[in-house]
Amino acid sequence: MMAFPHHRRGRHRGGVTDVYHHVVCRHQVEIEVWPPRAEVNFRDDWTANVATTQVRFEAQVYNSSQGFVWDVRDIGGGPGQGTIDASGLYRAPPKGALASGTTELVIATSREDPLRKAFAWVSLVGLGPRPAKAAEVAIFPRRINLYYRQGANNDMIDDCNKRCQFEAIAFNSGAAVEWLVNGALQAGTGPWFLYQTPANGGTAVVTVRARLQGSPAVFDEAKISQLNYDWPGI
Secondary structure (H helix, E strand, C coil), X not given: CEEEEEEEEEEXXXXXXXXXXEEEECCCCEEEEECCEEEEECCCCCCCCHHHHEEECEEEEECCCCCEEEXXXXXXXXXXXXXXXXXXXXXXXXXXXXXXXXXXXXXXXXXXXXXXXXXXXXXXXXXXXXXXXCCEEEEECCEEEEXXXXXXXXXXXXXXXXXXXXXXEEECCCCCEEEEECCEEEEEECCEEEEECCCCCXXXXXXXXXXXXXXXXXXXXXXXXXXXXXXXXX
């Protein structure tokens, strides 16, 4: 504070008296915050760790002993997505629909004079949660030759070469596996399917498909070549 003399003339007992008043001039309240700019990762960013999803700010108020309060705002003046506690620790929000590079303002406001504020910029970056792995199906075996049960000299072929048990493994999904043969849905679901060749026929390729129930676009296929055996061999 500073005192300045103020001169005023007045009359005292018929004479002129000089009167001095002390006028107090108070220094203006000032406030600053640091760091002035920071970059943090979204709270749920799968590439980050806790240390990079938060940052501590500090503020100093000059010419006032009443301190300050913290606030977080978006650049349009609306409520911010992140949070800051009384100690100045800013915590980033989850990504949600926010774009990487979204900017927020950390504001320190003087309690004594709310018009006195200091600002820091926070850039929110990152990818958000780890992307969910796509559901997949794998079928085994992928290719096999089988013989018709009858016809030609197929009676000389062991029955184990006239049927095949296929296995399907579903990844990243709890859905059941359903089976199709040449596009026709087969009875039952599960990881195993026993295919048996028909009694006879000509050379033909059969498609066995394993797909996730309820997700027809998620499937894998196996091919069966159906053959006849002619003695003394082919």
